[in-house]
Amino acid sequence: xxxxxxxxxxxxxxxxxxxxxxxxxxxxxxxxxxxxxxxxxxxxxxxxxxxxxxxxxxxxxxxxxxxxxxxxxxxxxxxxxxxxxxxxxxxxxxxxxxxxxxxxxxxxxxxxxxxxxxxxxxxxxxxxxxxxxxxxxxxxxxxxxxxxxxxxxxxxxxxxxxxxxxxxxxxxxxxxxxxxxxxxxxxxxxxxxxxxxxxxxxxxxxxxxxxxxxxxxxxxxxxxxxxxxxxxxxxxxxxxxxxxxxxxxxxxxxxxxxxxxxxxxxxxxxxxxxxxxxxxxxxxxxxxxxxxxxxxxxxxxxxxxxxxxxxxxxxxxxxxxxxxxxxxxxxxxxxxxxxxxxxxxxxxxxxxxxxxxxxxxxxxxxxxxxxxxxxxxxxxxxxxxxxxxxxxxxxxxx
Amino acid sequence: xxxxxxxxxxxxxxxxxxxxxxxxxxxxxxxxxxxxxxxxxxxxxxxxxxxxxxxxxxxxxxxxxxxxxxxxxxxxxxxxxxxxxxxxxxxxxxxxxxxxxxxxxxxxxxxxxxxxxxxxxxxxxxxxxxxxxxxxxxxxxxxxxxxxxxxxxxxxxxxxxxxxxxxxxxxxxxxxxxxxxxxxxxxxxxxxxxxxxxxxxxxxxxxxxxxxxxxxxxxxxxxxxxxxxxxxxxxxxxxxxxxxxxxxxxxxxxxxxxxxxxxxxxxxxxxxxxxxxxxxxxxxxxxxxxxxxxxxxxxxxxxxxxxxxxxxxxxxxxxxxxxxxxxxxxxxxxxxxxxxxxxxxxxxxxxxxxxxxxxxxxxx
Numbered sequence: 001x002x003x004x005x006x007x008x009x010x011x012x013x014x015x016x017x018x019x020x021x022x023x024x025x026x027x028x029x030x031x032x033x034x035x036x037x038x039x040x041x042x043x044x045x046x047x048x049x050x051x052x053x054x055x056x057x058x059x060x061x062x063x064x065x066x067x068x069x070x071x072x073x074x075x076x077x078x079x080x081x082x083x084x085x086x087x088x089x090x091x092x093x094x095x096x097x098x099x100x101x102x103x104x105x106x107x108x109x110x111x112x113x114x115x116x117x118x119x120x121x122x123x124x125x126x127x128x129x130x131x132x133x134x135x136x137x138x139x140x141x142x143x144x145x146x147x148x149x150x151x152x153x154x155x156x157x158x159x160x161x162x163x164x165x166x167x168x169x170x171x172x173x174x175x176x177x178x179x180x181x182x183x184x185x186x187x188x189x190x191x192x193x194x195x196x197x198x199x200x201x202x203x204x205x206x207x208x209x210x211x212x213x214x215x216x217x218x219x220x221x222x223x224x225x226x227x228x229x230x231x232x233x234x235x236x237x238x239x240x241x242x243x244x245x246x247x248x249x250x251x252x253x254x255x256x257x258x259x260x261x262x263x264x265x266x267x268x269x270x271x272x273x274x275x276x277x278x279x280x281x282x283x284x285x286x287x288x289x290x291x292x293x294x295x296x297x298x299x300x301x302x303x304x305x306x307x308x309x310x311x312x313x314x315x316x317x318x319x320x321x322x323x324x325x326x327x328x329x330x331x332x333x334x335x336x337x338x339x340x341x342x343x344x345x346x347x348x349x350x351x352x353x354x355x356x357x358x359x360x361x362x363x364x365x366x367x368x369x370x371x372x373x374x375x376x377x378x379x380x381x382x383x384x385x386x387x388x389x390x391x392x393x394x395x396x397x398x
Numbered sequence: 399x400x401x402x403x404x405x406x407x408x409x410x411x412x413x414x415x416x417x418x419x420x421x422x423x424x425x426x427x428x429x430x431x432x433x434x435x436x437x438x439x440x441x442x443x444x445x446x447x448x449x450x451x452x453x454x455x456x457x458x459x460x461x462x463x464x465x466x467x468x469x470x471x472x473x474x475x476x477x478x479x480x481x482x483x484x485x486x487x488x489x490x491x492x493x494x495x496x497x498x499x500x501x502x503x504x505x506x507x508x509x510x511x512x513x514x515x516x517x518x519x520x521x522x523x524x525x526x527x528x529x530x531x532x533x534x535x536x537x538x539x540x541x542x543x544x545x546x547x548x549x550x551x552x553x554x555x556x557x558x559x560x561x562x563x564x565x566x567x568x569x570x571x572x573x574x575x576x577x578x579x580x581x582x583x584x585x586x587x588x589x590x591x592x593x594x595x596x597x598x599x600x601x602x603x604x605x606x607x608x609x610x611x612x613x614x615x616x617x618x619x620x621x622x623x624x625x626x627x628x629x630x631x632x633x634x635x636x637x638x639x640x641x642x643x644x645x646x647x648x649x650x651x652x653x654x655x656x657x658x659x660x661x662x663x664x665x666x667x668x669x670x671x672x673x674x675x676x677x678x679x680x681x682x683x684x685x686x687x688x689x690x691x692x693x694x695x696x697x698x699x700x701x702x703x704x705x706x707x708x709x710x711x712x713x714x715x716x717x718x719x720x721x722x723x724x725x726x727x728x729x730x731x732x733x734x735x736x737x738x739x740x741x742x743x744x745x746x747x748x749x750x751x752x753x754x755x756x757x758x759x760x761x762x
Contacts, residue, residue, distance in 0.1 A: 001466055001682045002400045009399065072399055263758075277758050280750075286758070287749035291676070291701035294694060298675035301401035311402060319668040376661065382668055383660035387640045390655040 003301075005072065013076050019051055020084040028087055035166035037090060037121045045090050045121045053077055054089025055119040058099065063116025071307045078253070092163065094118040094125030098171050101188075104240050105229035114169075114190070126193070128158040128172030128215060129238065136377050138173075139182045139235055143217060145174040145189065147224070152176065152189065154197075154220040160371065164200045164213040167193050177232050186234035191222040207363045208347065242373070252296040252324060258331040258361075259293045261354075262286065265338055269353075276338050285334055292327050296320075315386025322378040325369045332362040401678070403470070411470040417443050418478040424727050430481035431587040431730060436517070436554045437481040444480075445514025450488045455496070458508035465489075465619055469626040469681035476630030476738075479730040481588040483517050483551035485623040486559075490550070490616045491518035494559045498567050498604035498612040507557070507569070519555035519572075521546035521594060525565055526617045527743035535596060537562040537603070542570065542596040550620075550741065552581065552592030560594070560601070565610040568601035575599065586737035588730055615684075617742060618692050621699035622680045624738045628706035629673050631731045631738075635713035636666045638728060642717050653716075662716055666709045673702045696752035703739040703748075710735040 005013065026047065028040035037045070048054035049065055056074065058064020067073075081088045089095075099118055102111050117123045134141040143156025154174055164170070169192055177185035193200070197220040202210035229237035266276040266286060276282050299316065306313045335358040336343035346356040369375050383389040403411075421443040430437040444450065452468050454460025461467075468489050475484055492511055495504055510516035524534050524546060535544040546560055558570045570577065576597035584591050604612075640663050643654030653659045680694035710732045714721035721728055739745065753759040 001402065001404070001678065001686075003682070003687070005399045075399075266758075280759070283753050283758055284746060284749055287697075287700070287752050288704070290752070291697035291749075292672075294679070294697055295672035295676040295701060298401070298679040299672040301399075302675045302678070305399070305401045309400075309402070315667055316671055319671055322664075322668050323672060376657070379661040379664035379668075380657065382664035383654075386667060387636075387660075387663055389640065389643060389660050389663060390652060392655055392657060393651065 005076070009072055009076060012073055013080060016053070016077055016080040017084070019053070020080060020086050023047065024084070024086075035163075036124060041087070041090070042121050044087060045119075048089045049119060053081070055095075058103070058115065058119060062103070062111050063119050071304050075304060082253070090119075090121045092124065093127045093171075094123060094169075097127065098125050101171070101237060101240050102228065105233075105237050107228075110190070110228060123169055124163060124167045125169050125171060126161050126164040126167035126213075126215075128161060128170045130160045131157060132159050136374055138238075139186065141173055141175060141186065143172075143174045144178065145176045145187065145222070147176075148221075150225075151221045151223055154189075154191075154217045154222060156217050158215040158217075159203070159212070161200075161213045161215045162211060164193065164215050165202060165210075169193060170215070171228070173234050173238055176227075176234075180232065183235045184232055186238070187231050188228045188234035188237040189222060190226045190228060191220070195220050195222065197221070205363070205367065207360050211364065211367070252293070252300045252327075255293045255324065255327050255331060256297055258328065258335070259290060262289075262331065262335050262338060265335060265353075269338065269342075271340070282338060285337075289327075289331060289334060292330075296324060296327060315382055318378075318382045318386045321372065322375055322382070325365065326375070329362065329365040329369060332358050332365055336362055401675075403678075407467060407470060410467060411474055413447060414444070414449060414471055414474045415477070417447055418474065418480055422478050422480050422482075424730075427479050427481055427588060427730055428727060434553070434581070434583065434587040434590060435481075436483060436590065438554075440480060441482045441514060444482060444484075449484070450514035451512030453489060453492050453496070454508050454512040458504060458512055460492075460508070460512040464681075465622060465684040466678060466681040468619075469622055469677055472623040472626035473630035473677070476627035476632075476731075476734060477634045479588045479631065479634075479734050483519075483554070483589070485620060485627070486520035486549075486551035487511070487517045487555070489623050490520045490522070490620050491559045493616050493619055494520075494567055494604055494612060495569075497615060498607040498609055499569075500604075500606050503569065503602065503604065503606075516556045517551060517554050519549045519551045519558045519592070520616070520620075521549040521558055521560040522613060522616060522620075523548035523742065524563070525561040525613055526620075527747055533593075535560055535562045537564070537566050537568060537601065540600060540603075542568060542599045542601045545593060545595040547593050548582065548741065549592045549594055551590065552579070553590035558594060559604070559616075561613055565613050567604040567609045567612060569604055570594075570596070570599060570601045574601070584733075584737055586730075586733040588734060589737065591737075614692065618680075618684060618695035620742045621695040621748065622677060622684060624741055625673070625680070625695075625698040625702035626677050628702045628735050628738045629670065629677055631734045632666075632670045632673075632702075632706050632709040632713075635709055635728065635731050635735075636663065636670065638731075639663060639666070639713040639716035642720075646718070659716060662712050666712050669705045670709055673698070673705055676701060693752055693755050696748050696755065699742070700745040700748040700752065703745045706735040707739060 028044045052065035052067055055064035056067050057069045060066035099115055102115055131141050145152035145154045171190050173186050174189055175185050176187040197218045199216040201214045203212040203214055204210045269276050303317055339353055342353055345352045346359055422440045448461045449471055451460030452463050456462045495507055533545050533547045535542050535546050556572050560568050560570055576599040578595040580593045582591040582593055643659050644652055646653050676698045680698040683690040683694050720726050754761040
């Protein structure tokens with residue numbers, strides 16, 4: 001146990017800090033207006049890739065920086081960017097899910113065509129997995145791709161497709177082999193969202209915003225060569241990406257930031273002239289959550305060390321999505337209780353605090369508990385893969 | 399940056415585990431618990447491994463290890479519900495002597511503690527969790543008067559480290575004149591608890607340091623040890639529940655194939671596993687990161703107590719009616735977790751102290 005960084009890492013930290021200091025004037029002020037990253041942000045992303053602060057471990061020939069994977073350096077980058085309040089590199093489903101998948105199973109041509117522009121933020125992707133009838137049982141998906149000459153003709157519907165309304169491309173799971181068992185008949189296919197026959201309908205949620213979409217496919221024609229990882233192998237290709245998605249959810253550093261904001265809130269907001277921090281019941285709830293946040297942060301350090309050393313941590317990694325998303329949600333819920341009646345104000349109301357963001361998080365984060373594998377699916381995974389309990393037996397039809 | 403255990407630490411923990419597997423099977427735990435007595439044979443086996451002298455400097459015959467090493471031992475003792483003194487005798491009392499004892503006191507006591515020849519109880523409950531039933535010791539002119547409750551590692555103790563009302567620390571011989579010992583019978587009979595009453599009882603002050611600071615350090619170490627014990631006991635209960643769920647059949651299926659049961663097991667594991675990192679960090683901070691030590695010790699204690707209670711009842715429930723029986727013996731761990739929760743302050747008390755440490759509440 002040694003929480004200090006070695007000289008090599010301290011030097012890397014200093015270098016990162018110097019880079020951010022020297023380039024402070026280049027920090028983009030925001031997303032750039034509209035749905036796509038603006039020119040400032042695209043320029044920033046290019047600079048970050050060039051210096052290895054984004055796309056760090058992606059090979060150079062595909063437009064990345066080409067460094068060896070080093071979880072400690074990644075952590076240092078994240079820490080220093082947070083410290084400097086610098087916008088980190090672009091993320092999103094293309095960069096965090098499609099790119100790793102292509103690197104793992106894509107053809108050479110697919111890698112060359114898609115990875116570099118995706119990293120640079122020039123191609124925005126959306127993910128076509130869930131369907132109205134296929135949520136937790138994703139492998140039962142029904143969107144059909146029927147062979148027609150050199151093409152597939154795709155019909156069906158996807159749901160929960162975030163960013164579909166402005167995405168350039170979709171990576172999509174479709175059923176190509178209707179006669180095969182459900183896990184064996186799926187293919188993972190890429191196509192432009194401008195292809196004729198695609199309709200995107202925004203899906204407004206309880207937050208009042210359309211964070212998701214429904215996507216309808218009517219005779220959408222896609223060349224067969226756009227399949228990634230081979231026909232019928234889509235389920236296994238998709239599982240490679242889901243692994244990347246679950247790693248993104250339940251980040252303990254987000255919980256740490258929320259906790260700090262709540263402490264600030266409790267020290268400044270008053271009821272009858274007393275701060276909320278002076279209320280022993282609220283303080284006790286704060287302490288309970290602080291313990292959970294610390295536990296998850298230290299748990300993160302443990303997983304980080306294990307990734308670097310290749311140590312087996314048993315089920316420790318499987319619990320992060322379940323515990324992390326739940327904790328983030330509990331923090332938002334607590335902040336609302338701290339605010340009391342002020343906590344229910346929303347959408348530009350007088351007396352509104354923090355732009356109503358606690359309520360928005362409280363509602364939106366319930367979606368994160370459900371999405372990316374529901375809490376119940378996570379518990380199945382923990383109990384089956386982590387504890388070795390048997391799977392639920394399949395119903396035998398009479 | 400390395401947040402994990404060294405090879406040596408893993409090997410040490412494993413050797414304690416194997417020793418207890420051999421020396422303290424359920425039958426031995428039961429025998430000791432029924433008598434509410436220290437299992438001297440188990441204590442001897444652990445002393446031979448160096449467990450009793452773990453934190454004591456090598457110059458006094460100990461191993462000179464750190465609190466993280468002690469936490470790994472405590473976790474393993476909890477996992478086995480080991481009926482032996484440890485947290486007071488081998489962690490808190492040695493710390494008191496190391497940090498507040500005179501060289502003469504250290505030379506006289508530490509080697510015997512290290513060898514396990516002397517057992518030291520610790521009476522600091524009043525200074526940490528507050529006074530109940532009129533307890534409290536007053537020191538004057540080398541004499542102690544009053545009483546102390548919830549003395550840890552009470553049975554077979556040859557001497558006690560006690561705190562008085564003014565947070566002074568003292569060493570008291572168990573056979574000192576005017577000392578009356580009364581056993582307290584707790585739910586957990588794998589460890590012993592007692593009350594000492596002093597009537598002009600001669601005591602040696604431990605005054606070679608800032609006693610209040612040393613008392614806080616003893617408290618922090620005690621918190622981490624209790625949390626680690628609950629971590630080990632809790633994981634034992636989860637392992638038992640999972641094993642039972644893989645075996646027990648109802649409705650022609652093993653009950654572990656029902657999601658209702660699987661999810662109980664998953665929730666226990668998901669809630670308890672992060673406590674391990676919290677305990678590790680708090681234990682490491684005790685020796686290496688002074689600024690974080692007290693706060694993370696408090697959180698480790700309070701949080702692991704909360705999760706421990708959830709695990710103890712849920713693991714029992716997974717066993718159905720069998721979980722309630724004496725025959726199965728699961729209750730030894732249930733009760734161990736129950737005692738750990740209240741010793742040195744229940745979660746609410748400890749969280750109040752955690753808030754006070756950060757300036758969020760007035761200290762009391």
